[in-house]
Amino acid sequence: MRFASEQHLDDGVVERGFTLGEIPGILWTSGSASAPAPLILLGHPGGLHKMYPRLVARARHCAAEGFAAATIELPWSGDRPRSATAEEARADLRRALEAGEPVDDEIVDRLVLPLVEKAVPEWRAALDALLSLPEIGGPVGYAGGVIAIGIRLAVVEPRISAALLFAGSFVPHTLFEEARQVTIPLQVLLQWDDEGNDRQMALDLFDALGAKEKTLHANMGGHTGVPQFEGDDGNRFFARHLK
Amino acid sequence: MRFASEQHLDDGVVERGFTLGEIPGILWTSGSASAPAPLILLGHPGGLHKMYPRLVARARHCAAEGFAAATIELPWSGDRPRSATAEEARADLRRALEAGEPVDDEIVDRLVLPLVEKAVPEWRAALDALLSLPEIGGPVGYAGGVIAIGIRLAVVEPRISAALLFAGSFVPHTLFEEARQVTIPLQVLLQWDDEGNDRQMALDLFDALGAKEKTLHANMGGHTGVPQFEGDDGNRFFARHLK
Numbered sequence: 001m002r003f004a005s006e007q008h009l010d011d012g013v014v015e016r017g018f019t020l021g022e023i024p025g026i027l028w029t030s031g032s033a034s035a036p037a038p039l040i041l042l043g044h045p046g047g048l049h050k051m052y053p054r055l056v057a058r059a060r061h062c063a064a065e066g067f068a069a070a071t072i073e074l075p076w077s078g079d080r081p082r083s084a085t086a087e088e089a090r091a092d093l094r095r096a097l098e099a100g101e102p103v104d105d106e107i108v109d110r111l112v113l114p115l116v117e118k119a120v121p122e123w124r125a126a127l128d129a130l131l132s133l134p135e136i137g138g139p140v141g142y143a144g145g146v147i148a149i150g151i152r153l154a155v156v157e158p159r160i161s162a163a164l165l166f167a168g169s170f171v172p173h174t175l176f177e178e179a180r181q182v183t184i185p186l187q188v189l190l191q192w193d194d195e196g197n198d199r200q201m202a203l204d205l206f207d208a209l210g211a212k213e214k215t216l217h218a219n220m221g222g223h224t225g226v227p228q229f230e231g232d233d234g235n236r237f238f239a240r241h242l243k
Numbered sequence: 244m245r246f247a248s249e250q251h252l253d254d255g256v257v258e259r260g261f262t263l264g265e266i267p268g269i270l271w272t273s274g275s276a277s278a279p280a281p282l283i284l285l286g287h288p289g290g291l292h293k294m295y296p297r298l299v300a301r302a303r304h305c306a307a308e309g310f311a312a313a314t315i316e317l318p319w320s321g322d323r324p325r326s327a328t329a330e331e332a333r334a335d336l337r338r339a340l341e342a343g344e345p346v347d348d349e350i351v352d353r354l355v356l357p358l359v360e361k362a363v364p365e366w367r368a369a370l371d372a373l374l375s376l377p378e379i380g381g382p383v384g385y386a387g388g389v390i391a392i393g394i395r396l397a398v399v400e401p402r403i404s405a406a407l408l409f410a411g412s413f414v415p416h417t418l419f420e421e422a423r424q425v426t427i428p429l430q431v432l433l434q435w436d437d438e439g440n441d442r443q444m445a446l447d448l449f450d451a452l453g454a455k456e457k458t459l460h461a462n463m464g465g466h467t468g469v470p471q472f473e474g475d476d477g478n479r480f481f482a483r484h485l486k
Contacts, residue, residue, distance in 0.1 A: 192450070192459070203446065206461070207435070215470075216435070218449070218459035227458075229483065235474065240472065 001129035013063045020126055024048060024079065025072035028059035029135050035067040036137025038242040039130060041123060041153075043144030043166075046077030058143070058231065065235040068136050072126045074146070075118040080221035083169070084115065093170070097196075099102070108170045112148050120152045128158060139242045143234060147205070148175050154182045162241035164189070164234050166226075179208040186214040187237045189230060194223040244372035256306045258299070263331030263369055265434070266320065267291060268315035270303035272378050279380025280311040281485040282373060284366060284396075286387030286409075301386070301474065308478040310485070311379050315369045318361040328357065336413070340439075351413045355391050363395045370402060380473035382485045386477060390448070391418050397425045407432065407477050410445035411467075422451040429457040430480045432473060437466040 004024075005017035012031040017024065029037065040062045044051045059069035064077075076083040089111040096103045123142075130136050142150050143164040148166045155178055166216070167190040186209055190202050206216050215237075217229050218242065247267075248260035255274040260267065269291070272280065283305045287294045291314065302312035319326040332354035339346045366385075373379050385393050386407040393408045398421055403456050406425075410433040429452055450458050458480075462470050 146443075192457075212463060213470075214435075214463055216459065216461035218461075220455060220457055229479070232479075236472070236475075 001126075001133075007058075007163075009060065011060060011064075013060055015059075020072065020122075021131055022080065022242045023071060023072050023122055023126070025126060026055070026068045026131075027058075027068065027130065027133075028056070028063055029068045030063040030066065031083075033066070033135065036135060037066060038238070039136050039140045040067045040069045040137060040238060040242075041127070041140065041142045041160075042069050042071040043146055043150055044071060044074070045145050045168075046074035048073045048078045050078075061231045061235060062238075065239060067141075067235075067238060068130075070126065070130050072122060075115060075122065083114075085110065103170065105173060109172050109174075112146075112170060112172050113174070114154050115146070116148050119146070119149050120156065123149070123151060123153055124157055126155065131159070139239045141242050143238075148172065151175055151178050151182060154186070160184065162186070162238060164237060167191075167197070167205065169196065169198040169201060171201060171205055176205065176208045179205055180210045182210050184211060185237075185241050186211045186216065187234065189226060190216060190218040191221060191223055191225065192218045193220050196223055225232050244369075244375075250301065253298075254303060254307070256303055259304075261366075265317065265323065265367070265371055266315050266365055268313060268369060269298070269302075270311065270313045270373065270376075271299070271306055271433045272311045273306040273309065274486040276309070276311075276343070276378065279378060280309060281381060281481070282379050283310045283312045283384065283485075284370070284385045284387075284403075284410035285312050285314040285316060285480060286385060286389055286393055287317070288411075291321045295337070305481075306480060308482060310384075310478075310481060311373075313369065313373050315365060318358060318365065321456045326357070328353065337352050346413065348416060352415045352417075355389075355413060355415050358389070359395050359398045361389050362389070362392050364398065366396055367394070367400055370400065374402070384454075384481045384485050386481075391415065394418060394421050394425060394452075397427050397429075403427065405481060407480060410440070410448065412439065412444060414444060414448055419448065419451045422448055423453045425453050427454060428480075428484050429454045430477065431457065431459045432469060433459060433461040434464060434466055434468065435461045436463050439466055 001020050003016050003018050005081045014029050015029050036160040076086045092107045101205045121137050139161040140159050145166040147165045154163050162185045164187045189204050244263050246259050246261050250258050256270050257274050259270045305312040319329045335350045382404040383402050384405045385403050388409040390408045397406050407426045407430045431449050
């Protein structure tokens with residue numbers, strides 16, 4: 001893990017860009033922290049530059065509650081090399097959506113399964129590196145999108161103690177089996193009026209999750225309209241489980 | 244409104260029993276409040292004695308956040324006179340449930356519609372009386388069960404500014420039409436694994452609610468197992484809308 005940049009944000013949060021091999025990432029820590037901080041991994045759909053405004057807002061929110069936050073670029077996104085297979089699957093998905101056709105399971109599998117296979121070991125490698133820093137103390141939470149990545153991480157990574165997942169569509173059917181194996185506490189966010197989202201599938205997936213403590217928060221506001229107060233609710237969820 | 248009893252609970256909350264005509268009720272206020280407090284009406288399924296432990300816990304929680312809280316007995320429940328028609332509908336419901344049969348819409352209508360017709364004007368009369376007290380200042384929220392009563396109140400009572408509703412089954416079909424007319428901010432609690440609850444109907448009802456700001460919180464824990472943290476979440480919901 002190599003730190004490539006450092007800047008001090010106006011609220012005392014220190015933002016450091018890093019690379020982990022070829023993977024770019026960002027770490028946010030509170031400049032005033034005196035003890036090693038629990039860590040929230042910030043998931044996203046890929047494209048750090050595009051996602052930066054939302055990620056930094058969530059990271060500041062985390063830091064205000066005493067959490068460090070970190071994210072890495074997803075495979076085949078942002079400045080990382082593209083994959084012909086992934087591009088093809090994305091194009092097929094776009095075609096189906098533009099034609100108003102139902103999205104074939106086979107397209108979803110081609111799009112999401114290789115992404116999960118490649119991204120999850122990368123997140124775990126990032127976790128190794130982040131937890132070796134003196135300012136990070138664990139425990140660790142995962143918060144954010146690509147729910148398939150969050151679920152796989154929750155199943156295979158014992159250092160993750162709680163997860164806040166964003167329900168979205170395009171969930172491979174095999175994920176329902178994995179969902180039953182999740183036992184860590186979960187909070188799931190669903191945008192009820194998100195037209196690009198298969199609401200019934202999101203509800204079925206919430207139902208399948210094996211955790212004894214799971215909470216669904218459904219809100220209005222469309223795909224990107226998660227209400228402000230869910231940021232505070234997320235902090236309280238992590239405070240209950242990571243502190 | 245006649246106050247019949249007064250006791251000081253150990254956390255400085257003053258509990259006063261009252262009667263409003265033939266209707267018994269309870270008012271909880273913070274002994275330390277210096278300004279008129281916003282009011283939360285605590286809904287319940289009927290039977291003040293049986294519900295008292297849960298009601299007083301919620302009232303203490305409200306008082307800690309600076310809210311007054313009040314409840315009244317429902318028609319045909321607790322110490323109030325019985326209704327032959329209501330008893331018959333309850334018996335028919337019990338028979339259907341014990342036989343494992345689906346509950347007929349006609350039974351639900353006979354059970355819930357007259358209750359709503361009688362209870363809502365009583366809640367409004369209680370509100371008149373409560374808002375005339377110098378220690379109560381408004382605005383007003385409604386929190387709790389019999390969702391049909393909460394929805395009707397939200398539609399007809401302009402002094403209610405926000406409602407926290409407990410999703411339960413046995414919802415008359417006409418309620419879906421009323422739900423569309425609700426415009427105040429709502430938070431709806433659903434116990435996901437409540438076997439006595441028709442989950443799909445609860446989700447359909449949430450969908451039907453006309454409010455632009457509505458949030459669904461689904462949790463595990465069975466019918467009476469609403470997690471502790473939802474008490475805090477409820478207070479924050481009301482703090483956003485009543486303060």
